[in-house]
Amino acid sequence: MIRVGINGYGTIGRRVAEAVMKQNDMKLVGVVKNTPDYKARLAVAKNIPLYCVDDSGVSKFRKAGFDVSGVLDDLLKEVDVIVDCTPGDVGKTYRERYFGAGVRAVFQGGEEADVAETSFVAQCNYERAVGRRSVRVVSCNTTGLCRVLNAFDTAFGLERARVVIARRAVDPEETSKGLIDAVVLDPVEIPSHHAEDVNTVLPHIDIVTMALKVPTTHMHLHSLILSLRQKPTREDMLKALSETTRVKLFWRSEGFKGTANLYEYGRELGRPRGDIYEACVIGDSVTVKDNEVFLYLGVHQEAIVVPENIDAIRALMGEASAEQSIKATNQSLGIV
Ligand SMILES: NC(=O)c1ccc[n+]([C@@H]2O[C@H](COP(=O)([O-])OP(=O)(O)OC[C@H]3O[C@@H](n4cnc5c(N)ncnc54)[C@H](OP(=O)(O)O)[C@@H]3O)[C@@H](O)[C@H]2O)c1
Numbered sequence: 487m488i489r490v491g492i493n494g495y496g497t498i499g500r501r502v503a504e505a506v507m508k509q510n511d512m513k514l515v516g517v518v519k520n521t522p523d524y525k526a527r528l529a530v531a532k533n534i535p536l537y538c539v540d541d542s543g544v545s546k547f548r549k550a551g552f553d554v555s556g557v558l559d560d561l562l563k564e565v566d567v568i569v570d571c572t573p574g575d576v577g578k579t580y581r582e583r584y585f586g587a588g589v590r591a592v593f594q595g596g597e598e599a600d601v602a603e604t605s606f607v608a609q610c611n612y613e614r615a616v617g618r619r620s621v622r623v624v625s626c627n628t629t630g631l632c633r634v635l636n637a638f639d640t641a642f643g644l645e646r647a648r649v650v651i652a653r654r655a656v657d658p659e660e661t662s663k664g665l666i667d668a669v670v671l672d673p674v675e676i677p678s679h680h681a682e683d684v685n686t687v688l689p690h691i692d693i694v695t696m697a698l699k700v701p702t703t704h705m706h707l708h709s710l711i712l713s714l715r716q717k718p719t720r721e722d723m724l725k726a727l728s729e730t731t732r733v734k735l736f737w738r739s740e741g742f743k744g745t746a747n748l749y750e751y752g753r754e755l756g757r758p759r760g761d762i763y764e765a766c767v768i769g770d771s772v773t774v775k776d777n778e779v780f781l782y783l784g785v786h787q788e789a790i791v792v793p794e795n796i797d798a799i800r801a802l803m804g805e806a807s808a809e810q811s812i813k814a815t816n817q818s819l820g821i822v
Contacts, residue, residue, distance in 0.1 A: 491562065494570065593620065607632040627706055652707045671699075677696065737770060757819070792819070796819075797812060
């Protein structure tokens, strides 16, 4: 069993914790929580041992009536891998503490790429992470893009990718930031950071990305224009996508006209919290003109990186091939 700890039990940490508990080859030893709030109560309700960052956190939690198993350093003594799910740029402040304890670390996409030895999307570059000390699962947008771009590149050769990303303004629970009444250029500069991030996984891809923030909380929507080296038919492209793991096609004839339908579909699937782990391609949007292909891609920002975190743990431990790990993760999470 791979013994796993999680530092940060927020949007991503809660989902990764639950996914770890579903793996036959992993044991969730505990999670580190900073604030003694209802999310900490949820961890207790799921029988997940709670740890605090330091001793002052322990007193705070005990005063609030929580049973605490120790501090982060205690957790690090008990695990093989720590999954850092703290907010962006906070993970790097823990890096040396993880390594000092001899623990391998998975970081998230809110960190700079140099926080870890390699950036990671399982179906694109699993082998690069095998046996390493650290890996960074890239952001939700980058994960969705890499899955689709890699599929086209492998099947037809990708010459160029141009992408406009409409980003959800905030996550559903982020009430302090509010919902915007605007379309915000985020960032104004072109390319947005997503292009560089894709290149941390697929370095050879010629890609330019632009990003806008729009008033929604549930999903991102990407508009892709891709130039291919070959001139496949539309059917060839749909076949390539349908044969790619963790990419799912949705159809207008079945009522999928945008993110609201995808979000509703996710809620009806019966997965925890309505999570959609797949990159969602609207099949009808796949349009071919000469060697160019156009399509829309939906990304459930809170969920798409969850399977990647599970595969990243196995890759670090070097105990499974990409194919074995992706299969096990997919089965455990209900990804067909
Ligand atoms: N949210 C998304 O849609 C999304 C998608 C893909 C990737 N990511 C990336 O995943 C990472 C985590 O994001 P998130 O959205 O899950 O964040 P989040 O919901 O804000 O959760 C962060 C967690 O870290 C804890 N924390 C805060 N400061 C800490 C510190 N100094 N030391 C230890 N723990 C601390 C928080 O503790 P308390 O709650 O106890 O205060 C909370 O449990 C980021 O790198 C982000 O860029 C996020």
